[in-house]
Amino acid sequence: MILKPRLEDLKIIGFYLGKVILGLAFTMAIPILTGLLFREFNPALDFLLGIEISVLLGLILLKVCHTEKDLNWMQGMIVVSLSWVVAMLLGAIPLYLSGHWKSFLDACFDAMSGFATTGLTLVQDLDHLSYTHNLWRHLIMFLGGQGIIVIVLSFFVRGFSGAFKMYVGEARDEKILPNVVHTSRFIWSVSFVYMALGTLALGITGIFNGMKPLNSFFHGACIFMAAFDTGGFSPQSQSILYYHSLIYEVITIIIMVLGALNFKLHYHLWMGNRKEIFRNIETNTLFGTIIATFCIVAVGLVQIQSYPSAVLLFRKGFYQLISGHTGTGFQTVYPQQFLADWNNLALVGLMIAMALGGAVCSTTGAIKMLRIGIIFKAFKEDLKKIIMPERALVVEKFHHIKDVFVEDKLARSALIITLAYIILYLLGALVGMFYGHPFLNALFESTSAAANVGLSCGITNIAMPAGLKVTYMIQMWAGRLEFMSVFTILGFLIAVIKGK
Amino acid sequence: MKINYKICPIILFLILIGYLGSPVFSQGISSSELIKGAKEYDTKTVTFTGEAIGDVMIRGEFAWVNINDGENSLGVWMSASLAREIKFTGSYETQGDRLEVTGRFNRACLEHGGDLDIHVQKLRKISPGMRINRILHPGKKNLSLILFGALFLIWILTLFRHK
Numbered sequence: 001m002i003l004k005p006r007l008e009d010l011k012i013i014g015f016y017l018g019k020v021i022l023g024l025a026f027t028m029a030i031p032i033l034t035g036l037l038f039r040e041f042n043p044a045l046d047f048l049l050g051i052e053i054s055v056l057l058g059l060i061l062l063k064v065c066h067t068e069k070d071l072n073w074m075q076g077m078i079v080v081s082l083s084w085v086v087a088m089l090l091g092a093i094p095l096y097l098s099g100h101w102k103s104f105l106d107a108c109f110d111a112m113s114g115f116a117t118t119g120l121t122l123v124q125d126l127d128h129l130s131y132t133h134n135l136w137r138h139l140i141m142f143l144g145g146q147g148i149i150v151i152v153l154s155f156f157v158r159g160f161s162g163a164f165k166m167y168v169g170e171a172r173d174e175k176i177l178p179n180v181v182h183t184s185r186f187i188w189s190v191s192f193v194y195m196a197l198g199t200l201a202l203g204i205t206g207i208f209n210g211m212k213p214l215n216s217f218f219h220g221a222c223i224f225m226a227a228f229d230t231g232g233f234s235p236q237s238q239s240i241l242y243y244h245s246l247i248y249e250v251i252t253i254i255i256m257v258l259g260a261l262n263f264k265l266h267y268h269l270w271m272g273n274r275k276e277i278f279r280n281i282e283t284n285t286l287f288g289t290i291i292a293t294f295c296i297v298a299v300g301l302v303q304i305q306s307y308p309s310a311v312l313l314f315r316k317g318f319y320q321l322i323s324g325h326t327g328t329g330f331q332t333v334y335p336q337q338f339l340a341d342w343n344n345l346a347l348v349g350l351m352i353a354m355a356l357g358g359a360v361c362s363t364t365g366a367i368k369m370l371r372i373g374i375i376f377k378a379f380k381e382d383l384k385k386i387i388m389p390e391r392a393l394v395v396e397k398f399h400h401i402k403d404v405f406v407e408d409k410l411a412r413s414a415l416i417i418t419l420a421y422i423i424l425y426l427l428g429a430l431v432g433m434f435y436g437h438p439f440l441n442a443l444f445e446s447t448s449a450a451a452n453v454g455l456s457c458g459i460t461n462i463a464m465p466a467g468l469k470v471t472y473m474i475q476m477w478a479g480r481l482e483f484m485s486v487f488t489i490l491g492f493l494i495a496v497i498k499g500k
Numbered sequence: 501m502k503i504n505y506k507i508c509p510i511i512l513f514l515i516l517i518g519y520l521g522s523p524v525f526s527q528g529i530s531s532s533e534l535i536k537g538a539k540e541y542d543t544k545t546v547t548f549t550g551e552a553i554g555d556v557m558i559r560g561e562f563a564w565v566n567i568n569d570g571e572n573s574l575g576v577w578m579s580a581s582l583a584r585e586i587k588f589t590g591s592y593e594t595q596g597d598r599l600e601v602t603g604r605f606n607r608a609c610l611e612h613g614g615d616l617d618i619h620v621q622k623l624r625k626i627s628p629g630m631r632i633n634r635i636l637h638p639g640k641k642n643l644s645l646i647l648f649g650a651l652f653l654i655w656i657l658t659l660f661r662h663k
Contacts, residue, residue: 040592045640052647059654097640127553127568130592210557210564236554236566238573244557244564246613312614334572334616336535341607 004499005492011065012075013082018061020083020148024090025054027143028136031094035132043132046097054090077488083148084477088112091140098133100124102462105469110137112473115144116480117363119232119329119454120472122462126237131218134235138222144480145229145259145363146187190266191228198224198255202248209245219243227255229363232329232454239331240319249315252330253322260286260326260358262370264401281373281398282359286325289372293353294321300346317346320455325353327364329454338457344440347457351444354453355425365452365479367421371414373398378411420483424450424475431471432459450475528600531572538607538616546605548574548618549626552597553590556583565589567599576601577612578620588629598626 028051035044071079088111096107106122113120114137123129123137199220206216219235226233236242240252258266265283268276277283297317307313316333323330338347357366381396388394396406404410425447432442437459445459449472460472478486528547550569557564563583566573568590578601590596603620606612 042634042637042640043592045637045644048644049640049647052644052651056647056651056654059651059658063654063658127573127590128592210559211555215555236573237568238566238575241575241615242554242566242573244575244612244615244617249613307608307614308610312608312610316608316614332613332615334535336532337538337616340536340538 003495005495008067008069009075011067012069012071013078014061014065015067016071016075016079017082017086018058018065020079021054021058021061021086021090024087024143024148025051025058027139028054028094030139031132031136034135035130038131040130040132043094043098043130046094047132047136049097050090050094053093057086057090074488074492077485078492080149081477081481081485081489084112084115084481087115087140087144087148088473088477091115091136094136095133098130100126100129100133105466106462109469109473111140112476113454114138114140114231114233115148116452116476117141117145117229117231117327117365118449118452118476118480119226120449120456120460120476121233121454122460122464122469124462126235129235134222135218137233138225138231138235141229141231141233142191142225145225145231146191147184186267187263190263190270194228194255194258195221195224198228198251201251205245205247205251206243209243209248223252224255227252227328227330228259230256230259230327230329230358230365230452231363232323234330241332241334246315249319249332253319256322256326256328256330259328259363262359262361264361265359268401276401279399281377281400282369285369285373285376286358289353289356289369290321290325293325293349293356294318296349296352297321297346300343300349303345304341304343306341306343306346320350321353324350324448324453324455325356326358327354327366327451327453329448329456331455335456335458338444338455339441347440347444350455351447354447354451354455355421357451365450367418367451370400371418373400374406374410374414375418377406378414381406417482421450421479424478428471428475431468435465435468445472446475450479452476452479531569531574534574534605535572535616538605541605542607544605545602545621546618547600547602548576549600550574550598551590551595552586552588552599552629556586556589558583565599567601574618575612575615576603576618576620578603578623582620582623585623585625588631590629592632594631595629597629600624600626 028047032044032047032051035041035047088108091111091114092104092107095101095110096104100123101107101110102122102124109120109122199217202220202223203217206219207213211219222233222235225231234240234242240249262282265276265280294317297320298313301307301313301317307316319332333341355366356372357368358364360368360370377396377398381394384394384396397403398406425443428446428450429439429443432446433439437445441457441459444457447453448455459468528549529541531548531550534541534546534548548567548569550567552565553568553573554566558580561580563578563580565576565578565583565586567576586597586599588594588597600623601618601620602622603618605618607616608614609617
């Protein structure tokens with residue numbers, strides 16, 4: 001028998017949701033300061049309105065739903081799922097007020113794309129967007145990449161036992177330090193150190209490339225946030241093509257790869273355990289899949305003779321591949337060029353890379369390397385069992401910070417999530433085909449949305465039907481949260497309707 | 501000197517053939533047409549019109565300028581002296597100079613890492629850019645004040661409840 005949720009459940013969910021909303025509201029102070037600094041008063045006003053609405057909503061929830069009780073697992077998961085939806089709605093307010101988005105739905109699309117670190121965009125006339133709004137677009141990637149709950153745990157919560165339940169709900173089941181609040185703060189400290197270095201490197205490169213110093217460092221900070229959080233937004237409409245710079249491409253590749261690594265691995269590297277990078281199953285799998293998928297892309301590009309020399313083929317092919325594999329979505333080709341200059345084989349290679357993603361407990365989306373590695377090991381174990389004599393004891397293990405045996409439970413869990421992602425990719429493709437797009441194009445865009453990548457073959461544009469926009473938004477949300485929180489909220493809704 | 505009028509039609513015909521066969525697409529092509537039909541236009545001389553946006557990036561004797569025609573922005577490579585004629589580039593604060601560039605279109609430029617670009621031979625400023633004056637939106641300002649009042653009211657109410 002399904003039990004109908006009690007009023008107490010709703011109050012607890014509302015109370016913690018109110019806390020998350022207040023946390024988010026304070027992040028809007030950063031663009032306001034930027035607006036005042038650049039003397040962009042109208043954009044600053046957009047964010048003032050955003051803060052006011054958010055604080056009002058947060059305070060109302062805190063007062064109406066006030067409780068001293070802690071979260072249980074179900075409530076924690078629901079708070080996480082709803083937090084992302086509410087963040088999208090509130091984050092979209094200043095975007096919509098700027099007048100650069102055709103409708104509030106389009107602004108919500110970009111807000112979800114930003115928070116989920118996808119990078120697909122429906123902005124109009126991006127090249128005339130204010131610094132203030134541009135910073136917010138990139139900041140929401142930075143916040144979403146670390147995790148909305150991680151922000152709240154790091155800066156706005158003193159610590160409560162329900163914290164771990166919310167932390168797990170945000171697709172981060174690995175604790176780096178024993179305490180989740182400390183883990184969250186470590187994630188932020190890593191990000192801030194890399195941010196300082198990355199912004200400096202990109203800023204200086206920009207100046208050498210002929211950009212104005214202020215613009216160069218502003219772009220540097222934005223591109224860093226989008227690269228490290230494997231988001232893919234950029235301050236200009238041409239993505240990385242705007243900069244016309246090999247060094248810029250190399251630096252962004254390094255940042256994208258750093259963003260695709262597990263924060264736990266970062267911790268061990270910071271602690272001096274450098275061997276871990278060579279032994280870890282995730283880095284080894286990532287290395288293997290990059291080589292394998294690049295081979296597919298390269299053969300495809302050679303077949304169609306897209307580029308006049310091997311060097312150019314490598315530069316274009318490898319950049320899009322790393323961008324896709326890490327789930328970033330930066331492009332050094334125009335979206336229409338994917339269909340005009342790349343053949344199906346090259347697109348399939350890129351699509352496989354997008355579908356696989358980076359490491360768990362990183363800022364990437366998609367299936368992720370640990371699961372691919374575990375599935376590969378489980379297959380290997382089963383094959384050995386068939387080949388070896390019946391009495392032989394076959395045990396397969398892998399190294400992920402410590403040595404771990406491949407157990408059925410582990411393999412099953414990895415396979416279920418992988419299957420869920422594949423279904424999500426296919427469902428999105430089906431909706432794309434329903435709106436008249438060819439299968440491969442629809443699958444490419446759907447995979448890009450669900451795996452939180454952001455590469456586009458041109459389907460995502462402002463003229464796209466509202467149904468397809470909503471489909472991609474749901475895919476970005478479900479893909480970022482890795483289903484668990486989404487399944488919980490679906491179960492909760494069923495319980496509300498059918499429960500007794 | 502006696503003019504042989506019989507050859508006039510032949511000369512006219514040759515001029516016409518020469519004009520039709522020329523690789524110059526002087527009518528002005530949109531960025532979408534160039535990107536989608538890149539193979540067709542590759543290495544041909546094209547004319548492209550749009551607003552200069554972002555930074556004029558001087559690289560030694562040359563410069564990169566990005567031009568937006570309302571559909572996409574394309575990178576154009578020109579001499580630094582030509583680039584210095586550009587006074588305004590599009591941003592939040594400014595409307596950029598509207599330019600017409602004529603030059604060689606490259607689908608995958610050998611010189612520039614395979615980028616799709618135009619190497620400019622001729623630049624014409626169609627209209628100059630300008631600063632955009634923006635005034636504070638009165639509707640937003642009023643709404644902001646109303647919401648501030650509502651927040652203040654809630655804060656007062658919470659104080660009473662606590663007491």
